[in-house]
Amino acid sequence: MKKLYAAAFALAFFSQVNAQVLNQSAGWPNAAWTITGSYNNDPLAFEANPTTTPNFAFDDDDAGNNAHEDNIAAESPVIDLTAAFNAGEKSLVITVDYGYYYLENDVLQFQYWDAQASAWVAWPGANIAGNSTSVYDDFCTIPKVTMTTAALSIAAFTPGQLSGFRYRISYDDDPLAGDWNYGFCFNSPTITSIACGAPVNLAAGNITNNTADISWDAIGGIAGFEYVFNQDAADPTEAGTATTDLTYPATGLDAFERVLFPSQGKLWKLFQFLGDT
Known part of the structure; x- marks a missing residue:
């Protein structure tokens, strides 16, 4: 037959994979990180600040009704990628444990700073997926799952893009308008350079x-x-x-x-x- x-x-x-040139935890709490955006900073909404706590968490449900626009990002300090690039490690991945209740229209994603264009750019791959529909508050109580991003190639980066690199976790409850959704919580991410x-x-x-x-x-x-x-x-x-x-x-x-x-x-x-x- x-x-x-x-x-x-x-x-x-x-x-x-041998020891990577870049294998850097965010090390939260870390005062070198910054929080940017337009958001409700009430502790009921901004549940965990990674500059002072081990987590980054935002509760859009407690931030206000759908007329309220909230976008918030936790941004890394500058990370010079030149040594990794010179060692032939020309791709980056981020690994992180997180919990997230996606509702609709909200966008949660990793982004990187293009120092040449002076703009934040979405990391390759899909937006971060929701993994909980049962937690409506205190989002760090969501059982976390581990995700690793798609690889970001830095093979074509200029010296300025390498030396001025940053990355961030960015949340927008609706890129087109205000919205009223749920929330998320992240542990410290780790960014790693790999040869491919x-x-x-x-x-x-x-x-x-x-x-x-x-x-x-x-x-x-x-x-x-x-x-x-x-x-x-x-x-x-x-x-x-x-x-x-x-x-x-x-x-x-x-x-x-x-x-x-x-x-x-x-x-x-x-x-x-x-x-x-």
């Missing part, structure tokens, strides 16, 4: 009994990838094969074959092909 193959995606991530990001939208198509076409999306600022193709679930120890393609035609598959794709040899994503005869 013909073997039937199913591709199981995102089964595991492996990392072989993992492949994006890794997928398999044209699957037969012993072949599959593996594909992934380009990443801004990344010129190429490396891949390892074997039957070992452990992290590969051999060097990867370099490619500038965005596809790989896997052949010679059997009932239990794994394809490991390291992106620039740093972050690897596992594919597993399961067969049934």
